[in-house]
Amino acid sequence: MANKLPARTLVACRLCWMVTVAVFAGIVVIEALILVPSLFNYERDLLASMEQAALGGSPGLS
Numbered sequence: 001m002a003n004k005l006p007a008r009t010l011v012a013c014r015l016c017w018m019v020t021v022a023v024f025a026g027i028v029v030i031e032a033l034i035l036v037p038s039l040f041n042y043e044r045d046l047l048a049s050m051e052q053a054a055l056g057g058s059p060g061l062s
Contacts, residue, residue, distance in 0.1 A: 010016055
């Protein structure tokens with residue numbers, strides 16, 4: 001049978017915490033890199049839609 005580590009040992013493991021924090025930080029950074037361009041695209045599309053509405057045109061006819 002495999003020797004199972006108690007949960008208390010994993011919680012106290014410094015290396016485990018460092019790996020966990022590094023993975024979490026990596027996920028946050030990647031999500032931020034995806035979010036920023038998406039926000040700019042959304043803003044551009046929203047402004048274009050507002051401009052079309054102000055000109056009285058339909059968004060699909062230009």
